[in-house]
Amino acid sequence: MSENLLKVQPIRNGTVIDHIRAGRGRKILDILGLSKSGTTISLLVNVQSKKQKRKDMIKVEDRELDENEIEKLALLSPNARVNIIRNYAVAEKKEVKIPSFISSIVHCPNENCISNNERGVSSNFKLIDEETHQIQCTYCGRKIEEDKLNFL
């Protein structure tokens, strides 16, 4: 990992998201709204990696991802790693894991689901398959695959 970190300059403070599934980096930028944060962002696409053949990487300066953002990230690229950088050093490694309950992150794809039709109700999903990352709406029971997520 240290080799790849050198491809762009190390950051002083912020977040490095590593081991993103190749091609998912831009989507993660969009969905997490990182470009709106006003700080410098570096996106590396198709970086050669030992673990995976190719991966994407994102460096966000002066901003630490919060738990909600990490949950979204987990849904988008379950094997990603999040390193919080403080004063050029990895201060914290955050576990990227799809939580067993996912609230207010994705829309239920069933238009007739009560969660899409009632004010003040947030969507709620439970993780039903750790391997395929399939999640299921706790209201209408609709199951969705990881590649068909529609984020709030």
Next chain:
Amino acid sequence: MKHIVSIEDLDNKSIMGILKRAKELLPVAKGNKKSKTLDGKILATCFFEPSTRTRLSFESAMQRLGGSCIGFADPSATSHLKGETLSDAIRMVAGYSDAVVLRHPREGAAKLASEVSEVPIINGGDGAGQHPTQTLLDLFTIKDEIGKLEGLKVGMLGDLRYGRTVHSLSQALNRFNTKFFFISPKSLAMPEHVTDVLDSHWSTHENLKEVLGDLDVLYVTRIQKERFPDLEDYKKVAGAYKINAELLKNAKSKMKILHPLPRVDEISTDVDETKHAAYFRQAFNGVPVRMALLEKLIGAKK
């Protein structure tokens, strides 16, 4: 406190308990014996879409047990049109009653209601979702007509793709070592999300005659015209899945036919007179089964 949102909310022991109690309550359901087990209790029936059969059978069940009912049969008479949320409506109704039956056009409505209600919620059908009391009355009817639930050969015929009654019933019967025969045109076959969770034996067929002689129970559903863009296709398919008395000569003498009703012409009226017809008793069974469920949820003294 327990809510009944889906048949999965009841384990086998609870299901068997409800079926047993429903059997004991038959004379009360028929009006031959009086009961006061729910004396002074109030059931709210909140129907955000009309369903006469479900609503009347719940109200009959409650009143046969000495309780009373409040509610509405149609949302046009409520604050729903003023923009009130379901959650608010349920909180309000829960304050006026000891249990709430909810019928709603959206999937997941009963689950949402159960999260905000202080009294038990009974799902009376949520869109294309769950309708657990229909499943309970189907199970009761099979047990009552055949004498057991374990190890039966059950055929399901008609619209298996969209018919929620056959989806829930297969999931429930799956616990009783059932052998399933799914009979439908290919375009209306049982969806994978249902067959995926069945561990018992199941097979699909396009022709009823192939399997009719094997069956203990034949569950018939209506094939809806709306499912077919081409009227000619509909006529062809609907015609091929019609049941009449002549056809039933090839069935086991004790084979019973169930149907959630209303029927159109998928079961010919000459079947009504045969020993196979169980669907009218099935419709009546909604009352004792709902009585047993209400007693269980509202906490009645025997």
